[in-house]
Amino acid sequence: MSERKIRVLIAKPGLDGHDRGAKVIARALRDAGMEVIYTGLRQTPEQIVQAALQEDVDCIGLSILSGAHMVLVPQVMTLLRERGLDHILVVVGGIIPDEDVPKLKQVGVAEVFPPGTLLEDITRFIREHVRQRA
Amino acid sequence: MVTKEMKSHLDVELERWEEETLHPALRKRPERMPEFTTVSHHPVKRLYTPLDIADMDYERDIGFPGEYPFTRGVYPTMYRGRLWTMRQFAGFGTAFDTNRRFKYLLEQGQTGLSVAFDLPTLMGVDSDDPAAAGEVGKCGVAVSSLEDMEVLFDGIPLDQVTTSMTINAPASVIFAMYLVVAEKQGADWKKISGTIQNDILKEYIAQKEWIYPPHPSMRLVVDSIIFCAREVPRWHPISISGYHIREAGSTALQELAFTLRDGIEYVQATVDAGLDVDAFAPQLSFFFNSHNDFFEEIAKFRAARRVWAKVMRERFGAKDPRSWMCRFHTQTAGCSLTAQQPYNNVVRTAIQALAAVLGGTQSLHTNSLDEALALPTEQAAQLALRTQQIIAYESGVTNTIDPLAGSYFVEALTNEMEQGCWDYFEKIDAMGGMIAAIERGFPQREIQEASYRYQQAVExxxxxxxxxxxxxxxxxxxxxxxxxxxSVAETQRERLRQLRARRDNAKVQRTLAALKEAARGTENTMPYILECVRAYATLGEICNALKDVFGTYQEPAF
Incomplete structure (x- = not known):
């Protein structure tokens, strides 16, 4: 039996439409051999967690550039815990000020990737951490 | 520009140079890379000579500033007469916060205002709507009603400043609020001047902040163009924007070609609605990005003017020379800023700003060094403005018009940009126009490809x-x-609660019903939107009324 491919949900919560980063990452992870599901724009935390459950993903990548991360990310994390999905690795990318990074990690985010992060670093991070959790 | 005799002589000389001087040097030290390209992956040759522009005709292709085809600039004296407008985009928090920032910027010598709205406002959602959670006042100012707009421009006489407002899907509503504030200040609509972005096509292509489907959205745009031509003649009812296309990852050429092709779509739709092209074309304006690749950007700006002049004169038969002019605002490239070593962004922005000036921009926004991390602080915003002032007053580049004209490289690149535009226009025309192309996902896919290719090159x-x-x-x-x-969200919720309790709600409902009726028919929607605004209907209420008639839009999968 071949090893199951890593399944990643790339999601854009909130009202922000800037999807360049989300789409580039989705494609890079796909090229790296992962199964990638992209939610499309303007998903509520509820919709994102629902999609994660249905798609049985190992990782959720949240892309936020609007400054709403301190409201939206904790909502996603709370819902994941409530549904017993806290094994899912959650990473965040976008415009995130340095001082918010520890706060996001405190609510359970595994890593935050600011603008300029190399795709290779994101891919490696997801691969290593999903494996550790498995 | 080169006679046949000179050309064959140069051909021989170039070959000799390669043989005698270049090749020995290359054998000793090869070049740093096998291939040199612009940031847009456009190939750049080792050397440009008169041979590269041998077919150009100075009078036909370059000409004189202020005259067709405007390659050298739209005005006869350019920056010798008047510098570009230094217009820093600003907006955050409540209307009170942004009003204070505006007054600060005006004191610092800024010459025009430019409003950034928060995401709920950009999406036609009120601050107290659950969908606005976490976003109120975050990446711009929150404006949910006429009352917020009154606060935003308090103490700023609207007949003495020019204001640019970056607003698209709900543009006609925000514009109506501005007009009513002007009215209340006693400012004559015939005298006020400024711009609403109002470019919905690039939302479907790149920025993705739409509300309604493309066709009714186009109708709202055309309604506002027609309304301005009649009632607010000095206003620019649209700023046809490449900025966001570039930020989404396009090449310089794609930015230029898709933007100008969007322009064609708007002109055609307005002409189809019965307006004479020269009655509105002089009020159209454009908005471009200025990215890192210095000469490519300058060539893009120069080509923009030449292509648009030809489009307007030849494709649309415009007769007024003002209709042929591509006037544009420029913003330095937000996507080029890095969170790492943020002070480096000051240097990037200075180079990009210089390219915009050498490209002949009419107004300019320079990004602040901290914008890969958050909205700018006051200090960062001041440094960004100072960057423009140093270019304007210290560098000397404003002393003569279009100083790079005649550069073999810049002229050759300008020609390549122009040709690239005609090629894209042909493809998009063959698909049935830009809306049809968007529905097929064509420009979106082209941009995605380019952005992925660039990211891989970085990797x-x-x-x-x-x-x-x-x-x-x-x-x-x-x-x-x-x-x-x-606390911004809380303040906004409270203000809206009070407003909804205080206003004449029966009148609000009447004006909204009248707007829906107009939207179902073919009348111009602007006068009806103005009535809703005067009755203090909120942004969300007005957009929802239109949504009831027009429906919403889902992006096609691709």
Missing amino acids: RGEKIIVGVNKFVVEDEEEIPILYIDD
Whole structure:
């Protein structure tokens, strides 16, 4: 039996439409051999967690550039815990000020990737951490 | 520009140079890379000579500033007569916060205002709507009603400033609010001047902040163009924007070609609605990005003017020379800024701003060094403005018009940009126009391809970003950041609660019903939107009324 491919949900919560980063990452992870599901724009935390459950993903990548991360990310994390999905690795990318990074990690985010992060670093991070959790 | 005799002589000389001088040098030291390309992956040759522009005709292709085809600039004296407008985009928090920033910027010598709205406002959602959670006042100012707009421009006489408002899907509503504030100040609509972005096509292509489907959205745009031509003649009812297309990852050529093709779509739709082209074309304006690749950007700006002049004169038969002019605003490239070593962004922005000036822009926004991290602090915004002032007053580049004209490289690149535009226009025309192309996902796919290709080039180290994939430092010092706290949302909720209790709600309902009726028919929607605004209907209420008639839009899968 071949090893199951890593399944990643790339999601854009909130009202922000800037999807360049989300789409580039989705494609890079796909090229790296992962199964990638992209939610499309303007998903509520509820919709994102629902999609994660249905798609049985190992990782959720949240892309936020609007400054709403301190409201939206904790909502996603709370819902994941409530549904017993806290094994899912959650990473965040976008415009995130340095001082918010520890706060996001405190609510359970595994890593935050600011603008300029190399795709290779994101891919490696997801691969290593999903494996550790498995 | 080159006679046949000169051309064959140069051909021989060029060959001789390669043989005698170049090749021995290359054998000793090969070039740094096998291939040199612009940031847009456009090939750049080792050397440009008169041979590269041998077919150009000075009078036909370059000409004189202020005259067709405007390659050298839209005005006869350019910056010798008047500098570009230094227009820094600003907006955050409540209307009170942004009003204070506007007054600060005007005191600092800024010459025009430019409003950034928050995401709920950009999406036609009120601050107290659950969908606005976490976003109120975050990346711009929250404006949910006429009352917010009154606060935003309090103490700023609208007949003495020019204001640009970056608003698209709900543009006609925000514009109506501005007009009513002007009315209340006693400012004559015939005298006020400014711009609403109002470019919905690039939302479907790149920025993705739409509300309604493309066709009714186009109708709202055309309604506002027609309304302005009649009632607010000095206003620019649309700023046809490449900025966001570029930020989404397009090449310089794609930015130029898709933007100008969007322009064609708007002109055609307005002509189809019965307006004479010369009655509105002089009020159209454009908005471009200025990215890192210096000469490519300058060539793009020069080509923009020449292509648009030809389009307007030849495709649309415009007779008024003002209709042929491509006037544009420029913003330096937000996507080129890095979170790593943020002070490097000051240098990037200065180079990009210089390209915009050498490209003949009419107004300019320079980004602040902290914008890969958050909205700019006051200090960062001041430094960004100072960058423009140093270019304007110290560098000397404003002393003569279009100083790079005649450069073999810049002229050749300008020609290549122009040709690239005609090729894209042909493809999009063959698909049935820009809306049809958008529905097929054509421009979206082209941009996605380009952005992925660029990112891969960065990963492989073929394209260098200083501080990101080369010259990296491990321990970075932190810089001060502007924080928007959540009291903004609370303030907005409370203000809206009071407004909804205070206003004449029966009148609100009547004006909304009248707007829906007009939207179902073919009348111009602007006068009806103005009535809703005067009755203090909120942005969300007005957009929802239109949504009831027009429906919403889902992006096609591709």
